[in-house]
Each structure stands twice: as C-alpha cells, then as structure tokens.
Amino acid sequence: MEELVRQLKALADPSRLRVAHLLSRGELTVSELVHILGQSQPRVSRHLKLLTDANLAERMPEGAFVFYRLTGQGAGKRLAALISEFVADDDPSMRRDLERLDAVKAARAAEAQAYFDRASTDWETIRALHLSEHEVEAAILAAAGEGPFELMIDVGVGTGRMLEVFADRVARGVGIDVNHAMLNLARLNLEKAGAKHFFVREGNVTALPFADHSADLVTVHQVLHYLDDPVNAIAECARVLKPGGILLIADFAPHQLEYLRSDHAHRRLGFSDAEMGDWIDAAGLDLSRRTSLHPEEPAGRLTVKIWAATKADRAAEPGSRTRKQSQEEKQ
Incomplete structure (x- = not known):
C-alpha cells in the first residue's frame, strides 16, 4: 500500500x-x-x-x-x-x-546510421564467408527450443538482431554491449521492430550487471573470438543462468583465415569442440547440443558452430560429465 x-x-x-x-x-x-x-x-x-x-x-x-x-x-x-x-x-x-x-529519435537514427555505414563493410565481408544469417538464426532457434523464456540476456548485442530473433519466445530481454555506438544502433532497431519488452544497457561479459541465477537464456553470438579470455566469459554467463537455464554460443570452428586477426581484430581463429566442451565443463554446465553449419564451398570459408549448454538443477561439479553425453548434429 x-x-x-x-x-x-x-x-x-x-x-x-x-x-x-x-x-x-x-x-x-x-x-x-x-x-x-x-x-x-x-x-x-x-x-x-x-x-x-x-x-x-x-x-x-x-x-x-x-x-x-x-x-x-x-x-x-x-x-x-x-x-x-x-x-x-x-x-x-x-x-x-x-x-x-x-526530432530526438531522428537525430539518434542519423548517428546510428552513420556508424552502421562505417562498420557495414567489415560485417558484410565476414558474412560472405559463411552460410546465410537466416540459416544460422534458424539453427540457433532450434538449439534453444521453444521456450518460453522469462528473461533473455544477449551478450554483445551488436545490432540487436538476436533479441529480434527471439522476440516471440521471450517475456523480457536485455542486450549487453561495451560499445555505445552499437547500443544506439540496437536501441534504434528494437524500437523500429516495436520490441518494447527488450532494452539494451552497457555491460561487460566478464562482469555482467545481473544477479546470480537470474536468466533463463543467455546468447553469445559471434563474440568469443574477440575476447582475450573466453573461459571467464563463459563462466560469467553460467553464473547468471537459473538452474535449468540455457547458454547458447555461436561462433566459428577453427580456421586459418589469419587476415581476420590482423584486419578485423579477431583474437581467436575459431574454437574446437574439445576446448569449448572443456570450458563449458569448467563453468559447471552440461553440453547438450552441438551444431555444425558448413559452407557450401569449404575453401576459404568459415564453418559456424552452435553450442547449447544447460545449467543443471543442482550445478554439476566441474568435469562431472563426459563429452559422450553430448548430442552432435551436423547440417
């Protein structure tokens, strides 16, 4: 009262x-x-x-x-x-x-569009190296399951696209990024999409601004290859997951495209199933699904990997499951 x-x-x-x-x-x-x-x-x-x-x-x-x-x-x-x-x-x-x-929103939109125009060439260069975003998004949705999810956290929100993809499966979503220009772009895109149940905020994957056990779904889409320490990032994502919550990671399989490191600031040239499985284990999660999305022409192209992991109702001790319990799907 x-x-x-x-x-x-x-x-x-x-x-x-x-x-x-x-x-x-x-x-x-x-x-x-x-x-x-x-x-x-x-x-x-x-x-x-x-x-x-x-x-x-x-x-x-x-x-x-x-x-x-x-x-x-x-x-x-x-x-x-x-x-x-x-x-x-x-x-x-x-x-x-x-x-x-x-008028305020128009000024914001102009600023966001200017940033997009500067960055879009890099994005299109990388997108051309793997299967279409439509196919990747469909595989991510399949890996997540139908939900519904009460709270979704998208780490490295970028343009806000991952939140849009899950719009009808999520009651409330928060996109996290360290880049103010990207947050402005995501904010604009979500407003255009009428996604009032989503918002964005500044935050770092190594110190997410959420309490323990608060999220039903955490997505990390094409983010880990930019990080010096992906292990801690996965552990931090696991921390904010509720028991039974799902962590979805989409990134590249190991590759030899060295120019992505020099020209596009990629710290890691992809991740193997073995190392990703070890990191998920160390975070106390159970790897439940792996999906491989191979390019139509392998030479000089990238394979997209999707790893889905679940937080047990009682968090498993690190190393308590074997990778044989995982389910692998190749598409």
Whole structure:
C-alpha cells in the first residue's frame, strides 16, 4: 500500500506525468528530456529521481550517458502501462513533447546510421564467408527450443538482431554491449521492430550487471573470438543462468583465415569442440547440443558452430560429465 501511494504521488505532477509518458515511448537520457521538456537539467533530474525512487523508472548508466526507462517489473510496470492508456496524445503539451521526441529519435537514427555505414563493410565481408544469417538464426532457434523464456540476456548485442530473433519466445530481454555506438544502433532497431519488452544497457561479459541465477537464456553470438579470455566469459554467463537455464554460443570452428586477426581484430581463429566442451565443463554446465553449419564451398570459408549448454538443477561439479553425453548434429 505504501509503495502504491508513493507511486501515485510521484505521478501527481504534470511535468512528471509528461516524463513518464515520454519514457513509455522508449529510453531517454537526461539531456534528451531537457531538450524535449524545455526545463532545466536539475529540475528534470529531480523528476527522474522521484520516479526512480517510486520504482516507476529505471536508471541505466552507459559510459558518459545515463538512460532512463519505465520499470519493466512489478506493480510499477502495470501502473506505468496505464499512463499511455489515459494520457491523451492530443493534449497540447503532450503533442509538443511528442514532436520534439520525434526530432530526438531522428537525430539518434542519423548517428546510428552513420556508424552502421562505417562498420557495414567489415560485417558484410565476414558474412560472405559463411552460410546465410537466416540459416544460422534458424539453427540457433532450434538449439534453444521453444521456450518460453522469462528473461533473455544477449551478450554483445551488436545490432540487436538476436533479441529480434527471439522476440516471440521471450517475456523480457536485455542486450549487453561495451560499445555505445552499437547500443544506439540496437536501441534504434528494437524500437523500429516495436520490441518494447527488450532494452539494451552497457555491460561487460566478464562482469555482467545481473544477479546470480537470474536468466533463463543467455546468447553469445559471434563474440568469443574477440575476447582475450573466453573461459571467464563463459563462466560469467553460467553464473547468471537459473538452474535449468540455457547458454547458447555461436561462433566459428577453427580456421586459418589469419587476415581476420590482423584486419578485423579477431583474437581467436575459431574454437574446437574439445576446448569449448572443456570450458563449458569448467563453468559447471552440461553440453547438450552441438551444431555444425558448413559452407557450401569449404575453401576459404568459415564453418559456424552452435553450442547449447544447460545449467543443471543442482550445478554439476566441474568435469562431472563426459563429452559422450553430448548430442552432435551436423547440417
């Protein structure tokens, strides 16, 4: 009862109601809200603090930026959802806010597109070396199973594509990345897709910003080959998995394309089933499925591997299973 009273008091102010209405349309920074509302930074920050203290909004630091969004859990989520239903978009102040919000999003989109234009050549070069993304995504979905999954964490969110792929199997999804430009791009793509149950935040795979046993599904798509220490990354993913949760890793089989190291910052030239199995073992997970996606023309091309691992209801001791228990599929 006390929390509900606090939440209603927080919304009983025209400016805070405007802030909440704007946040119902997506994540925004303090500076963006200052621009939209035409109010001072201290005043906007005060409104955000009251909404956050009332568990109506969430604060998400991202490098030099701090994004705010409406809370995605609990009674605050249900109350926040009512805002869009009862606040009229044709109210003069709300209409002006939404016009300025459109301008903010257009500026964001231009920034994200500029980054995509710079990076897309590299991405297309690598994509041309393996089977189509459509085939890879279909294999990833098959490895995950039907779900449903309450919370999905996508490590190294990139463009946000993995979250989009799982949109109808996941109640709530969070994409993690260390690159602010990539987070902006993913945020834009998810907004375009209307995926309001997904959001992105800054985070590192070696120190994920989640409690132990919090996720039902963790995906690591084409990330490990960039890392100096994939072992610790897998262990950290295992830490945040619930008992019965699934870790999905998609990466390359061992290859000899040395220019990917020199020209595209790949630290590792693929991974063998043996080493991946050992790392999954060490993290206390059970390797349940391996899928190999071979290119149509092997010479100078990459084989995509997908490893699915499950966290037992009672975490197994490292080394407690043999790799013979794994199921291998070759496609």
